[in-house]
Amino acid sequence: MKQPDIRSARLRRTFERCSNEGRSALVGYLTAGDPDIATSLELLQTLAGQVDILEIGMPFSDPMADGPVIQAASERALEAGTHIGDVFALTRRVRDAHPDLGIVLMGYANVPYAMGFDAFAEKAKACGADGVLMVDIPPEEGGICDDALAGQGLDRILLLSPTSPEERIRLVCENATGFIYYVSLTGITGADMGDMDDIRARVERIKSLGRLPVCVGFGIKTPEQAARVAAFADGVVVGSHFVSQIAHAANACEMRDCMSSSAEQMRRAVAAAT
Amino acid sequence: MSTSRPDVLHLQSDIAYSLPIGHMPDAGGHFGRFGGRFAAETLMRPLKEIEDAFFEAWNDPAFHAERLDLLKNYVGRATPLYHARRLSEENGGARIWLKREDLNHTGAHKINNTIGQGLLARRMGKKKVLAETGAGQHGVATATVAALFGMQCDIYMGREDVERQMPNVLRMRLLGANVIPVDSGTATLKDAVNEALRNWVASCEDTFYIFGTAAGPHPFPLMVRQFHTVIGQEARAQIIEQAGRLPDAVVACVGGGSNAMGMLHPFRDDEVRLVAVEAAGHGLDSGEHAASLAAGKPGILHGNLTYLLEDDEGQIQGTHSISAGLDYPGVGPELAFMLEEGRLQLDAATDDEALQALQLLTRTEGIIPALESSHALAAGLRIARDMNPDQIVVINLSGRGDKDMNTVFRHLGWMEDAS
């Protein structure tokens, strides 16, 4: 049976609202528990006030697809004693304060696998998440999690990359729900962006093959880059740039201020793009 | 188990080590519920390209001709199967034979695989190779092949391993490789794999990842197994020639599983006990070991579903072994499958048992084994003691001990800083 394109009503409304406003969605990423649970809550709430969709990272000991910035975030979170239960609790708090925000839990397969995907999906739903993105579960391996996520009405967000050939674009378009995350460079998070014309052509190809919104991320560090991507993508994902505000700030107060102002800049850039 | 591609591994050749081989994973690289390809999207195409190139090469007699020529004239194969009479006598019980992978060029079994993957990289037109290494044996074997084929070579190695395996680090540099210390996580083998994967993601257009053990995403577990089965195929023919029959037990140590799969796989359809020996470190009860099969549970890491040492929430745990090559929190997926299928007998040896076995072999036979191989030896000796002299145990001596001398001398109190 064909799955609905977007399971989460909240994600659907978010993309509709942005489209009605003639702009891309701004998607922000932070690792839960970074640099500690209390500060993380403040930072997530700050970012939640500025973005359309919040990606909440589940810290993992071996973040293979992440660059130094997000690796360090995972290490800080784990060192601060962040458990998966804390990730759900933080998500719940953000959800309560932001009823319309799209929320995606993002991470690696082993943490949800360890608790069992049924239990994981149930808890993710209960804490108010709309979708789940697991970097190391491609559609071919979806058998271990797809039913559990669908059973809770959670979207299964999948990635595409510059190395994805035509048949994989089709495979991902058939299996993803919610939105497609286009990785704009052949590398890990935080590296430099690829060629903009190339990214645009790829995104247009993906959109012509599927019906899902396409969000573009990896490497977007400046409002100018965000604006250029916003001109053709349904969503602009900013991760390492927001996470790096945490590493650079001297204290929690400064972190919050930096987060707020960099998110504000990104939001304006995305809103102004045409 | 699917046998969707039964023909590809049946290459006939006049060389003894291309016997027919079965036990294929399914098309997605699954051995039962284990294995698979749990990789980031960016790596899915490069992995498929390697898979296609591997199957295509495996069906090409010219590929095998070149591979087998190098194994013979460059690596020095076939390695001897040696009847260790004095060791057997000293130990008591079954007669012990040793498969001398320590006599390969570069000093361990690892080069069987790097020759195969290096040829594949060249065939695919790649100009650069990268690899992870723990003990440095795979790094040295990769750097050697890179020098032989004129390729650029980057080796990722945990900072802790760089310090405890300095002779191998220097050998890699001498061979022209760029050794990159890895500081993230626990700064050991698992972190070197993470860092190698990250760098491969960014360079996969022109770079081949020569993976060092029978783990990782499909096709690595299958491919690495195939390039190492020469070990067991030779041993099987040699024991029949020397003893007139098959052994009762075949024993190999397990880090990720490359020497174990290479040694055990060719005996899978025989009535022979297959014994895999994990590193028990300070003891399985101590929490300080690297025994993923004995003490771990199924999980997903480095591209495959397999047994892992992790906490209740799926965070990968630090491991301990006196031997850097066994200090890994996972294990090849096919070994996990064979264990659950009941085809594998699990054993473990502690740091101390490995050290004792190393000394016993050295004094009775004049052979200094690698610390990794000393784990197989320790368990093999124990198993042999419970048998009678009509019986035969074959132990895979996966490497020689030169690289470990500093560690051994320190533990014997002959050098400062005993740990």
Ligand SMILES: Cc1ncc(COP(=O)(O)O)c(C=O)c1O
């Ligand atoms: C001599 C030797 N034996 C065994 C191993 C363990 O690896 P594997 O389990 O892949 O054979 C190593 C790894 O470095 C090694 O150097």
